[in-house]
Amino acid sequence: MTEPKSKISRRNFFKAGTIIVGGVAVASAFTPFDSFLFASEPPKGKGKWYGIGIDINKCIGCGKCANACKLENNVPMDPFYFRSWVEQYTIKKDGTIKVESPNGGIDGFTQSIPDDEIFKSFFVPKMCNHCAKSPCTQVCPVGATFETPEGIVLVDDNYCIGCRYCVQACPYGCRFINPEKGTAEKCTLCIHRLEKGMQPACFEICPTEARIFGDLNDPESKINDFLKNHTTMVIKPHLNTGSKLFYNALTSEVR
């Protein structure tokens, strides 16, 4: 007795197989090209879409925000690792600009320039801009950095390989490599607090309420009120990172 011969000959089997496998391979070769469009596509936030406002006129340079951030998020205390810090800008009468941020402003500031030489001076709190088209997310080779649907840029430190490409790609200097973990670290907008209905640590501690945040998609939110009533600007707008950190009274010296 012989087995009945299959109607599918070996030749046809390979032919069909090749067409299917080849077709899938060709089709999948085209989809990755979407990846080129990362920064050229508009941001996609639909539900909650967090934005941040900082009022430079209100900041007194106490540095409590930088300190609170370190304590809340267990950031190494050495002066090379900051998720949040404060810069002091002093513009002298001769036009020169001096920027300082000793220990990120945690210990407060002293003015090293004599009063009669100063044209103006102000403080600029810095933190992650939670960009909608964030360059750090774009360059992460494994996708350990990602943007949440609410527009918060996070790092999965169980996944990060510590290549440091994101640190290079952030135009605002907001990332560092945690020296103990060997992975990238940055501001999370205290998402662990947000989930409990609390404010991020740096917002809560600010004595002058220079920082506010809220849902940009909610017309009644505090952030939209802030944007409506102030002349706001983002840092380095020409880089088109989709920054969602808006400053009131931002001047061209601030970079």
Added chain:
Amino acid sequence: MEHHLQNLYEVLSKVDGYVYPNEIELNWSILIVLYPYITGLVAGAFILASLERIFKLRVLKPTYGIALLTALSFMLVATMPLISHLGKPMRAYEIMITPHLSSAMAIFGFVYLWYLMVVLLLEIWFDYRRDMVVWANETTGFKRFLYRLLSLYTTDISPKAVALDNKLGYIVTVIGVPSAFLLHGYVGFIFGSIKANPWWSTVLMPVIFLFSAIVSGIALVMLVYIVLTRIRKLSVDMACLDTIARYLFYILIMDFVLEGLDQIHRIYEAEESFEVLHNLVFGRLFFTLFIMQGLLGTIVPLLTLGILQFYKPKEQIRKVIYVVVPLLILMGIFFMRWNVVIGGQLFSKSFYGYTSFKIGLIGTEGYLMAAVWLIVPFLILSFLLWLLPPWKKKEEEESETLVA
């Protein structure tokens, strides 16, 4: 850890002007300087080999096999500085199995594998298959086993089979040239696509990387060839060296013009970052950029090779030139990578100041480790030359005429 922090405190005391606090630490150090340097040598060596094969430049024949094996030796090491630099080296495989496709770096694994597996290994295999079969019959013991294994237990060395080897090898070379361009152009894109960094962010970066790669690869093969001939106590083929030197000259001109164009463009446009970059190149980068890369690594070789195109000194002098010039070029291109990678991190993205770079002798990021990654390829090359000596290959004239 303690040592790392101590280093950072020392760097902190040397900060000039203002840098963001997170910028005090230099993130990519000497290992990332080596990465484009080594891949550049690979691409360059391969392109020199291809010149012989595709354009049938018979005069370059003595360097063909050496160039291919040199490319392979360096290719095998190319990923090592990258992986050892990672904060989490054990997770390196993630870049292959879950690549984030919008990242230029994520494509590295694929470009690398394509180039290593499809181009280099295949080309070398087709080129050596017949010889490996022959050598397997001539040797005994482990070496015989190795040849058998490497030839994948093929035995057919009939003229027809060898002609097919040659034909397929030729096709691989033809695919290989754009692949070599892709490999190194891609490495340039990793830097050129970082819009946050004005020292890196230029559309010319991939092209500059490519041409500097070809220059360095050719220089390396020239040196390896001369040293090897010396070790084998033979005399060098001057016609071959003269021709290589001529190509080296042409490509060095292109490299120089492209880099010059980049700088002219920066100076003429003088964008927001101009002042900080101007002070960078005349300050912390002066020695490595103007002296090592510019004067010794580019101008001197360019003039020397240029003069040789019009005036041919005695063979003895030319021999010396063909050792000194490649050495200068190899050093110059190393500093070119240095100036890009390290230079791009010495100034703050606030454009208000500069940090500095401190490197130790020991440690995974020290000079010694870097030296290891530069020496290992030569050990691999020695092994490959012992196993697959290009000079012991049988003449292929008859089989190649069959292809034609």
